[in-house]
Amino acid sequence: MRSFIQNSPEYALYQVPTEWRSGARICNLYPPIPRHTRHVDFDIYDFEMLFSDQATIELIKSGKTIGCFYIESPGMRSLLRRLDVQTFEMLTAASSIIRPGVAESGMMQEFIARHKDPSKRKYLIxxxxEHLSETYGVMIYQEDVIKVAHHIAGLTLEEADLLRRAMSGKMRSHKAMEQIMHKFFLxxxxxxxTDEQAKELWRQIESFAGYSFCKAHSASFALLSFQVAFLKAHYPAEFMASVLSNGGGFYSPAVYIQESxxxxxxxxLPCIxxxxxxxxxxxxxxxxxxMAIKNLSRTSIEKIISERGENGKYVSLADFLIRTQLGYEETALLIKCGAMHCFKITRPTLLRLLDVYIHHRKILNENYNDLFINDTFALERDITTDVNYSAEEICRNEYEAFSYMVTRHPLNFFSEWLNDTRIVKAKDMGKYRGKNARMIGWYMTSKRIRTKxxxxxxxxxxEDLTGTFEAVIFPKVYYGVAELTMSMGPYLVEGRIDTYDPTNIVVENLRVLTFLWIKADEMKDSVDHNYYGDKEKISEEEL
Structure with missing residues (x-):
């Protein structure tokens, strides 16, 4: 099958082959990559190219798939590494065995073991x-259930399909399952x-109920996963921008920023x-x-962009205020989060100027012309202070504006811990398989489950500054640290690094580090208290 790239000077739009055009398109999920960024000459539906691309394969098998559809969760990334996924077929299988049905039956672990060690590929019958050699004798698709029910257990094809429908999705029916169970054993x-063989087959089938995928479903997920992994491998900036613009996926925007x-x-940082x-x-x-700036309205954003497009870039704060007519609150937001860094003036200075201009806005509006621009430049020079916000204050403002930090990672404020030679970094976990370790990590996401x-x-x-890892907290330990796991961290984790997947650490002890990183007076609101990041305060009379 071939697809065609539209001859557009700005965008590469990937057309689905004719027989696929009624279905989903990848560019509905991830916007087209602008041609002007780099030479775009690939065909996302050239499967021979896609499935043999080494950069994409390396990204998938190493589990570096944060941002990639369906294969970005911690469990899935761990599975990709354990299976050493390098082919579309194996990614299709991985997309199915991660489902609760296969995982809870214990057959996911069995599939992994049989995949890695051919000597363990033993068949119950x-x-x-003959029928399940592709999956090493493990039922992972709905079709496998039909094969076993018909060829092994002796049900008719009609009865086998009835079993499939009874155990899947909206058609799931306990009554229907009970009826077919008697026929199955008979x-x-x-x-x-033997009774033992029949019971084990039924146990595996029953565990699928409500969770199993048909192979085509898994393959469609795997195809899209391969395609977006290709984009991440070759166009990381464009790809991560699209992920963030689309609202992310499994993780918060902060995680995608750190992944970038x-x-x-x-x-x-954003810039006007x-x-x-x-x-x-x-x-x-x-x-x-x-769009990332909270409390900045879409109307104001569109005004900033359209005015810039029509009349050129903004040359000063006064120029910006006159042309956009934004109010105090939204302009202050832009200043504090760094969106006016292009003026090469410190943020405290810009906030002082903002107060001056807002108080004199009527005069500013009536007299603003080319001559007045020179006066505003002179005022900016006179009122300028070289004192800027501290790194802590800058990061606090970024967090208030975006819900994440850009200038620093939160862990940068815990350097005394990060520099401790006893702390194992995420990138070095492979050197400590099966050994005890201490690690520092910042919260990404979490999942709580009930054991059997x-x-x-x-x-x-x-995550730390070098990579990501999973802290596995079993019930005995979790009972004592449950409340601590409700924070963002940073966490000091002590435990044993997993032998099979060295990105996991089995927690034996956990605590949250604390750091008073902003003094009480620096927490004061700059609008209410005329506080601008240095020790000066300006009264209304002085303005």
């Missing part, structure tokens, strides 16, 4: 090899299966002269869009 007996930095992208509404990526630069014995355990997804 010899005839199963026909199994007639086929010569791990990809060695330069993450730039450079940013668009959405996040943008070009080359090795990711620019935060104005009824206990509660938790998986904490954490």
């Amino acid at each position: 010899p005839k199963m090899e 026909s199994s007996q007639n086929k010569g299966l 930095k791990r990809l060695r992208l330069e993450v730039k 002269n450079e940013s668009e509404y959405e996040y943008t990526g070009r080359g090795r630069v990711l620019r935060i869009g104005l 014995k009824g206990g509660i355990m938790k998986f904490l997804s954490l």
